[in-house]
Amino acid sequence: MSVKYIPVQWNSNKWKYNAVMLSAVFAYLWIFIELTPDIMQNEGRINSQVHNARAFGSCAFFMLTVILCIGPLARLDERFLPLLYNRRHFGVIAAAIGVTHAFYIINWYFAFSKSNKYEALLFANTSYGQLAGFPFEIFGVFSLTCMLLLAVTSHDFWLKFLTPRIWKNVHYLIYAAYISVVAHVSFGILQDQQDNRLTIAIIISALAVAVLHVLAAFKERKTGDVAAKTLDNNLVRVCDVSEMIDGYAKVIKLENGERVAVYLQKDKLSAISNACAHQNGPLGEGKIIDCLVTCPWHGFQYNVKDGSSPAPFTEKVPTYNLHLDGDTVFVDPKANPPGTYVEPVAINP
Amino acid sequence: MTQKKKPFFVGYLGIPKALKGFLLKASLLIFAGFATGGVLAGVSQDDPGEAGFRFDFGRQTVSGVIQAEPYPILHVTKGNERIKTGRTIMLTGQGKSGVSGNKALSEETVVDATGIILKRGDLDMLQLAGGKRGIKITEAKDELPESQYLGKWRLQGEICDGKCLVGAMQPGRGLAHKACAILCLFGDIPPVFVSTQPIEGSEFMLVGGPDGGPLPESTYDYIGQFVEVEAELERRGDMLVMLVDPATLKAVK
Numbered sequence: 001m002s003v004k005y006i007p008v009q010w011n012s013n014k015w016k017y018n019a020v021m022l023s024a025v026f027a028y029l030w031i032f033i034e035l036t037p038d039i040m041q042n043e044g045r046i047n048s049q050v051h052n053a054r055a056f057g058s059c060a061f062f063m064l065t066v067i068l069c070i071g072p073l074a075r076l077d078e079r080f081l082p083l084l085y086n087r088r089h090f091g092v093i094a095a096a097i098g099v100t101h102a103f104y105i106i107n108w109y110f111a112f113s114k115s116n117k118y119e120a121l122l123f124a125n126t127s128y129g130q131l132a133g134f135p136f137e138i139f140g141v142f143s144l145t146c147m148l149l150l151a152v153t154s155h156d157f158w159l160k161f162l163t164p165r166i167w168k169n170v171h172y173l174i175y176a177a178y179i180s181v182v183a184h185v186s187f188g189i190l191q192d193q194q195d196n197r198l199t200i201a202i203i204i205s206a207l208a209v210a211v212l213h214v215l216a217a218f219k220e221r222k223t224g225d226v227a228a229k230t231l232d233n234n235l236v237r238v239c240d241v242s243e244m245i246d247g248y249a250k251v252i253k254l255e256n257g258e259r260v261a262v263y264l265q266k267d268k269l270s271a272i273s274n275a276c277a278h279q280n281g282p283l284g285e286g287k288i289i290d291c292l293v294t295c296p297w298h299g300f301q302y303n304v305k306d307g308s309s310p311a312p313f314t315e316k317v318p319t320y321n322l323h324l325d326g327d328t329v330f331v332d333p334k335a336n337p338p339g340t341y342v343e344p345v346a347i348n349p
Numbered sequence: 350m351t352q353k354k355k356p357f358f359v360g361y362l363g364i365p366k367a368l369k370g371f372l373l374k375a376s377l378l379i380f381a382g383f384a385t386g387g388v389l390a391g392v393s394q395d396d397p398g399e400a401g402f403r404f405d406f407g408r409q410t411v412s413g414v415i416q417a418e419p420y421p422i423l424h425v426t427k428g429n430e431r432i433k434t435g436r437t438i439m440l441t442g443q444g445k446s447g448v449s450g451n452k453a454l455s456e457e458t459v460v461d462a463t464g465i466i467l468k469r470g471d472l473d474m475l476q477l478a479g480g481k482r483g484i485k486i487t488e489a490k491d492e493l494p495e496s497q498y499l500g501k502w503r504l505q506g507e508i509c510d511g512k513c514l515v516g517a518m519q520p521g522r523g524l525a526h527k528a529c530a531i532l533c534l535f536g537d538i539p540p541v542f543v544s545t546q547p548i549e550g551s552e553f554m555l556v557g558g559p560d561g562g563p564l565p566e567s568t569y570d571y572i573g574q575f576v577e578v579e580a581e582l583e584r585r586g587d588m589l590v591m592l593v594d595p596a597t598l599k600a601v602k
Contacts, residue, residue: 011360011361013360013361013364014360020376020379020380021379023380024379024380024382024383024384025383027380027383027384027387028383028384028386028387029387030387031384031387031388031391032387032388032390032391033391035387035388035391036387036388036391036392036394037391039388039391039392040391040392040394040396042396042397043396043398043399044396044397044398044399044400044401044516044519045397045519046394046397046519046520047518047519050518050519050520051394054390054394055387055390055391058386058390059383059386059387062382062383062386066379066382078355079356079368079371079372080375081358082358082360082364082368082372083375085358085360086360108518108529109518109526109528109529109532110528110529110532111444112443112444112445113444113445113446113532113533113535113536114445114446114536115532115535120528120532121528124528124529124531124532124535125527125528125531126570127527127570129570130570130600132524132574132575132600132602133524133527133570133571133572133573133574133600135527135528136524136525137528187524188524188525189525191523191524191525192395192520192523192524192525192526193393193394193395194395195393195394195395196393197389197392197393198389198390198393198394201386201389201390286357287357289357289359294357294359296357296358298360299359299360299361299362
């Protein structure tokens with residue numbers, strides 16, 4: 001949470017996260033670049049420019065794979081949520097690794113001619129009408145463009161400027177980037193590779209991303225909230241009070257697709273939008289800490305009575321009116337403007 | 350685990366005790382995964398074979414007679430320890446530039462050629478030194494060796510750019526290298542066919558077009574691919590030259 005924009009709001013967990021991820025990336029690159037040439041004992045030596053390009057390119061691919069696995073893993077097992085917390089930094093690092101790969105390729109394969117090397121990248125191979133020999137470089141250009149766009153707009157300034165909905169939609173480009181990277185390696189290096197180990201590793205990686213997303217979607221469908229019907233009294237039934245736990249929420253999906261998080265706090269019920277104003281994180285899967293609803297994704301906090309972040313923060317989410325009929329909790333599906341105070345409903349009046 | 354007992358992580362607060370062990374294991378797994386990936390991806394690269402610039406030989410100067418088409422080659426008439434008399438070698442300029450545009454390299458001109466040798470197996474190429482140091486036209490007269498027509502062949506293999514193939518780039522062939530190879534051919538680097546089977550004792554053949562001139566650009570879509578093509582084959586000196594019929598060129602799966 002922030003009241004002003006600074007490049008990075010560091011905290012100890014971010015340092016630890018980056019230390020783990022960066023050490024993994026350095027280990028990959030160091031082993032690939034420094035150790036494997038001696039292990040291979042080939043008759044001929046691969047040019048260092050090509051060797052380095054392959055090291056950085058394959059590293060960026062595996063980084064993207066990890067980035068895309070974190071989301072569904074966190075949906076399947078909440079213990080992975082800390083990996084989601086600082087994923088943006090890992091994404092920016094992946095973009096930098098991808099740029100380094102492109103730098104080596106362009107300054108090797110596309111250099112030394114009379115043509116401009118960036119133009120050569122686009123005109124050298126134009127066999128777009130065939131599968132074998134297809135200009136796979138174009139997939140790499142697309143992926144890298146997406147990754148750079150995501151890296152540049154990863155800061156919270158852009159999130160606020162574009163609004164979470166647009167920002168999130170823009171950042172779904174990561175899937176297009178990944179598919180494009182898979183095409184890039186499939187039509188490129190894998191067409192030549194006689195050794196199948198890299199091919200197998202890439203297939204397993206792509207499958208892991210796909211399978212985890214399918215499993216997460218199944219879980220969502222199985223355990224996810226079904227849209228509740230609006231009753232004749234224009235209210236929607238949430239649950240019985242006995243089902244609620246102090247400090248936690250019940251989430252109800254309205255007919256319009258919006259989700260409402262109904263919180264129980266010290267024998268009083270309040271309802272706010274389930275979508276965090278930061279990145280649409282699931283507020284209903286958070287908990288109340290220090291009297292404030294805390295988002296499980298990045299820790300943004302809101303007063304459950306008015307949906308406002310505590311001063312000096314300015315984030316606000318819509319609130320909802322609740323009704324108690326006996327032991328049953330009902331919500332009015334009409335949202336109040338973000339930051340509207342709603343008197344909590346006491347469960348033991 | 351009930352909702353209440355589940356550890357709840359907030360980024361700017363400390364890590365819950367119940368999560369510390371799990372996150373430590375996850376961190377080690379990520380590190381080990383990347384380290385293993387580095388080994389796996391690194392060692393699975395194919396051997397590009399022995400080829401490359403022979404800077405260790407130093408700059409070489411040999412004399413010979415030029416055959417200009419389809420790309421200038423030098424029939425060595427006065428060789429040295431590294432490039433024997435009687436050898437036929439391809440010529441290239443710096444970077445991705447061939448020497449077809451060099452007017453001094455006209456048919457049957459006798460020259461002293463100076464440069465660095467590139468070598469793959471029995472295929473040699475001389476990268477000429479820059480400026481006037483690379484080629485000196487001599488007053489001597491000499492004749493081209495007689496060409497030996499070897500008939501019409503249907504061949505399978507790959508058309509590469511000759512310079513990367515002989516080791517200017519390692520690896521210097523294949524689909525991943527296709528764009529680079531085409532760029533080289535645009536720069537008049539001589540293309541070379543790598544046959545799946547040795548023909549007349551050689552798996553490498555200098556490639557030209559059907560009229561004996563350079564390879565037509567219409568064939569460039571097939572560069573770097575496994576192809577089948579019909580060609581007239583000739584032996585010029587100790588080098589095989591194939592003049593391909595572009596109409597017969599097709600990709601082979």
